[in-house]
Amino acid sequence: MRQSWQGLKWWVLGGLVLSLAGAGLLARQSLDTQRALFETDARIVHRLLSQQVVQHDAMLATLALLQPAAESSVGASFPEQRLPVLYSQILSVQRREPEQRWQDPRLTQAETRSRQTRRAALGALDLAAGRYQLVLAANPTSYALTIDVHAMVPWSEWPMQPDSSPVRVTLEHDGQRYVVQPGRAGDEQATRGWRFQAHKALAAESQPFDVAASLTVGWAQLPWGGMLAWVLAVGAVLAALRHLQAQRSARRRAEELLRLGQVARLNTLGELAAGMAHELNQPLTAVIANAQAAQRLLNDDPPDLSTARNAMLQAAAQGRRAAEVVGRLRQAVEHPDRNGQHQPVASVEAVRRALYLLEPECQRRNVEPELDAAHAVTVQADPVALDQIVHNLILNALQALEQRPAGERRLTLTVRAQGGNGEISVADNGPGIPPEVLPRLFEPFFSTRDGGLGLGLSLCETLAQGMGGALSAANAPHGGAVFRLQLPLAEGGLP
Numbered sequence: 202m203r204q205s206w207q208g209l210k211w212w213v214l215g216g217l218v219l220s221l222a223g224a225g226l227l228a229r230q231s232l233d234t235q236r237a238l239f240e241t242d243a244r245i246v247h248r249l250l251s252q253q254v255v256q257h258d259a260m261l262a263t264l265a266l267l268q269p270a271a272e273s274s275v276g277a278s279f280p281e282q283r284l285p286v287l288y289s290q291i292l293s294v295q296r297r298e299p300e301q302r303w304q305d306p307r308l309t310q311a312e313t314r315s316r317q318t319r320r321a322a323l324g325a326l327d328l329a330a331g332r333y334q335l336v337l338a339a340n341p342t343s344y345a346l347t348i349d350v351h352a353m354v355p356w357s358e359w360p361m362q363p364d365s366s367p368v369r370v371t372l373e374h375d376g377q378r379y380v381v382q383p384g385r386a387g388d389e390q391a392t393r394g395w396r397f398q399a400h401k402a403l404a405a406e407s408q409p410f411d412v413a414a415s416l417t418v419g420w421a422q423l424p425w426g427g428m429l430a431w432v433l434a435v436g437a438v439l440a441a442l443r444h445l446q447a448q449r450s451a452r453r454r455a456e457e458l459l460r461l462g463q464v465a466r467l468n469t470l471g472e473l474a475a476g477m478a479h480e481l482n483q484p485l486t487a488v489i490a491n492a493q494a495a496q497r498l499l500n501d502d503p504p505d506l507s508t509a510r511n512a513m514l515q516a517a518a519q520g521r522r523a524a525e526v527v528g529r530l531r532q533a534v535e536h537p538d539r540n541g542q543h544q545p546v547a548s549v550e551a552v553r554r555a556l557y558l559l560e561p562e563c564q565r566r567n568v569e570p571e572l573d574a575a576h577a578v579t580v581q582a583d584p585v586a587l588d589q590i591v592h593n594l595i596l597n598a599l600q601a602l603e604q605r606p607a608g609e610r611r612l613t614l615t616v617r618a619q620g621g622n623g624e625i626s627v628a629d630n631g632p633g634i635p636p637e638v639l640p641r642l643f644e645p646f647f648s649t650r651d652g653g654l655g656l657g658l659s660l661c662e663t664l665a666q667g668m669g670g671a672l673s674a675a676n677a678p679h680g681g682a683v684f685r686l687q688l689p690l691a692e693g694g695l696p
């Protein structure tokens with residue numbers, strides 16, 4: 202149970218990391234794109250507005266240049282008055298003749314500044330209303346333009362939809378501000394999210410306005426659809442992978458079980474045992490009957506020696522038959538075909554293989570096996586036989602543990618080197634082995650379990666002895682049974 206949760210935990214963690222990383226990347230990409238678009242728009246806005254204000258300088262300069270012609274036609278119409286007709290942002294053009302004074306003192310001050318700086322200067326400025334004046338001092342006549350900021354913006358070339366664009370654009374000077382386009386509502390106060398800003402002075406020193414653009418991208422503007430799709434895709438892919446892994450693991454386990462042939466083998470042995478019992482019964486009955494007959498014939502007066510001899514010959518023949526039957530059983534148990542296949546085997550690997558094969562059995566019984574293998578111990582063994590012994594011992598322990606409440610079941614496997622041997626012990630905290638059962642434990646066909654064959658431990662002992670080892674059983678001091686399998690260490694079996 203704990204193992205499967207452990208496995209799941211890593212999958213969930215991996216999924217979370219992948220989801221967060223992917224979603225973060227998508228959000229970042231979207232923000233980068235929005236920032237790039239914003240910066241492009243801000244640059245275009247600055248260029249367009251700069252072109253416009255530079256045009257005002259040019260208009261004033263042209264008016265100043267054209268003066269001699271205008272002077273020569275005193276009393277004629279003033280050509281500069283045609284400017285508001287041609288340019289919608291020019292609300293009016295005023296002129297000051299040499300002998301006149303400006304009506305507005307701000308124009309007088311602006312003209313003085315213009316004369317000092319030798320370029321146009323700002324007169325009255327009312328950015329809130331979208332108006333300002335631009336004065337150029339010239340001789341003999343000076344000129345002043347009154348400009349409408351809204352009409353100055355070249356809307357046909359504007360890169361954004363002024364009503365719906367989320368970008369806010371303002372023109373600022375001296376604490377005053379004209380809102381060219383308002384941007385997304387509440388943009389200025391927005392504190393949550395990401396804020397992009399661009400601030401730059403227009404390219405005309407006579408009209409020192411700053412053009413300010415800003416864009417706030419809130420959490421709501423992140424690409425949630427794409428991010429959600431990514432998270433779902435990660436979840437789906439990981440679920441599919443996990444499913445595939447579980448399937449592969451189950452298939453591998455089934456293949457291993459089949460390879461080991463443990464279950465099939467025990468069944469075969471069970472059938473064999475039933476057959477053997479039947480076959481043995483017959484010659485043994487015959488041996489007894491012949492021996493009794495010989496006894497009777499020898500007791501006769503005179504004793505019938507020849508018939509008695511015949512009966513004894515019969516008894517001996519039946520005895521040999523019985524021995525053959527037993528020999529066959531032994532052969533089947535001892536795997537003579539595998540003799541000579543002993544090789545160095547890592548004990549802990551045999552234990553792990555058996556635990557792996559019995560994982561479903563452990564889970565079904567709510568048992569979490571503990572493996573204590575501090576050192577690598579390599580023994581000289583037949584790997585298949587070793588697997589079978591460990592498998593049998595663990596299965597027996599699991600069966601014994603069924604008699605304990607589910608929460609208290611303990612199964613401990615220990616691998617260590619002990620007195621020149623490698624030792625694998627399987628300890629459980631089941632009911633233990635009653636004293637009267639202990640001496641008979643390794644007898645073939647001895648079983649206390651309903652439907653038990655009583656062949657498991659006897660087979661294990663035979664296999665252990667076949668590898669030059671030994672199998673022993675005992676009760677643990679604090680309850681439960683301990684089975685110890687000792688096998689000779691392989692050369693260099695200890696690290």
Ligand code: ADP
Nearest residue numbers: 597598601633648649650653654655657658682
């Ligand atoms: P069976 O298949 O009948 O269980 P085994 O040879 O495997 O045959 O075991 C023989 C007997 O040994 C069992 O019936 C049981 O009484 C006893 N035994 C084996 N392992 C344990 C154990 N871990 N705890 C208590 N008794 C055990």
